[in-house]
Amino acid sequence: MRRYVVVLLRLLLGVVFVYAACAKLRDPWTLFAMSIDSYRLLPEWGVVTLARTLPWFELLLGLALISGLALRYASAAGAALLGAFFIIMIISYARGLAIDCGCFGPGEALGPKTLLRDGTLVILAITLAVMSMRPRLSV
Amino acid sequence: MKIRPGITIPLLSATLLAMLMAVALAPAETPAKVTKVMGTPISAITVEVYSDFQCPKCKALHETWMGPLIKDYVRTGRVYLIQHEFPLPQHAYARTAACYACAADRVGKYGEVCDILFKKQVEWEKDGKVDETACSVLTAAEAAKVRVLAKDPAILAQVQKDVELGAQARVNSTPTVIVSYKGRHYPVDVMASYSSFTRFLDSLH
Numbered sequence: 460m461r462r463y464v465v466v467l468l469r470l471l472l473g474v475v476f477v478y479a480a481c482a483k484l485r486d487p488w489t490l491f492a493m494s495i496d497s498y499r500l501l502p503e504w505g506v507v508t509l510a511r512t513l514p515w516f517e518l519l520l521g522l523a524l525i526s527g528l529a530l531r532y533a534s535a536a537g538a539a540l541l542g543a544f545f546i547i548m549i550i551s552y553a554r555g556l557a558i559d560c561g562c563f564g565p566g567e568a569l570g571p572k573t574l575l576r577d578g579t580l581v582i583l584a585i586t587l588a589v590m591s592m593r594p595r596l597s598v
Numbered sequence: 599m600k601i602r603p604g605i606t607i608p609l610l611s612a613t614l615l616a617m618l619m620a621v622a623l624a625p626a627e628t629p630a631k632v633t634k635v636m637g638t639p640i641s642a643i644t645v646e647v648y649s650d651f652q653c654p655k656c657k658a659l660h661e662t663w664m665g666p667l668i669k670d671y672v673r674t675g676r677v678y679l680i681q682h683e684f685p686l687p688q689h690a691y692a693r694t695a696a697c698y699a700c701a702a703d704r705v706g707k708y709g710e711v712c713d714i715l716f717k718k719q720v721e722w723e724k725d726g727k728v729d730e731t732a733c734s735v736l737t738a739a740e741a742a743k744v745r746v747l748a749k750d751p752a753i754l755a756q757v758q759k760d761v762e763l764g765a766q767a768r769v770n771s772t773p774t775v776i777v778s779y780k781g782r783h784y785p786v787d788v789m790a791s792y793s794s795f796t797r798f799l800d801s802l803h
Contacts, residue, residue, distance in 0.1 A: 496791055
């Protein structure tokens with residue numbers, strides 16, 4: 460049973476990461492840079508670096524999760540990444556910033572719907588990370 | 599290179615003279631009027647702005663992005679700019695303000711009326727004095743014309759057409775800025791800095 464749950468979670472999260480990466484990579488990186496910049500958390504160089512690298516990291520992470528390669532590391536990285544996104548989104552929403560979420564490309568406003576979705580993904584990613592870390596039960 | 603004084607010196611003199619005449623005869627650089635639609639449609643990039651005169655973020659966008667955008671990108675022929683009116687239903691005077699702006703466009707004062715409406719937004723949204731605010735930057739003759747035009751069914755229809763265009767483009771908040779390039783439409787986050795926006799525009803060329 461646990462095995463199936465792990466497979467289901469890693470496929471689900473893997474597809475989400477790959478989709479998020481593709482949604483950003485199909486547009487110029489400068490458009491994603493605008494989304495990052497709107498959070499007003501990073502200096503110029505940080506915005507540029509993150510805009511250029513994050514989609515590729517998401518793609519690698521997604522592929523690793525789908526294939527099951529280095530699952531412990533991939534699931535931990537996925538949980539950490541989604542957790543970081545979620546915290547930043549909560550802070551920005553609390554600050555009253557009417558900005559785009561930037562999660563799956565432009566045009567999606569940060570709001571309760573996106574927070575609920577990302578919160579759910581964080582819970583799923585943490586569950587996967589915990590299940591991947593636990594030693595396998597010997598039969 | 600071998601210089602032949604017999605030909606080169608008259609040629610250089612003629613070129614220099616032509617250049618001097620071109621500079622002397624060129625019209626003095628005066629900033630073109632700000633209108634609802636600016637630039638040339640053949641520009642590779644089209645920027646469409648949907649805004650509401652009663653929206654504080656539209657005021658911020660107008661006062662931070664629009665001036666530099668017009669100066670650096672529209673007047674240089676790099677961007678075709680279309681400013682759409684998108685008065686939100688919850689803003690009591692926004693549609694009236696939009697009508698005055700469109701009417702002012704007909705007398706060549708769109709930029710001036712937009713500037714004053716945004717500048718004094720906090721004042722007229724309290725007392726509803728859109729007419730006084732808009733007409734404060736017009737001559738008496740222009741004001742009389744704009745007052746009539748602002749109630750003209752053609753102007754009301756123009757504002758409504760803008761709203762419908764926005765609805766078609768899935769605009770659900772203001773300000774919304776949509777950049778179009780090579781058949782693709784990019785909604786941009788207007789909360790980003792102007793430098794981020796120009797980096798995006800520059801990356802499209």
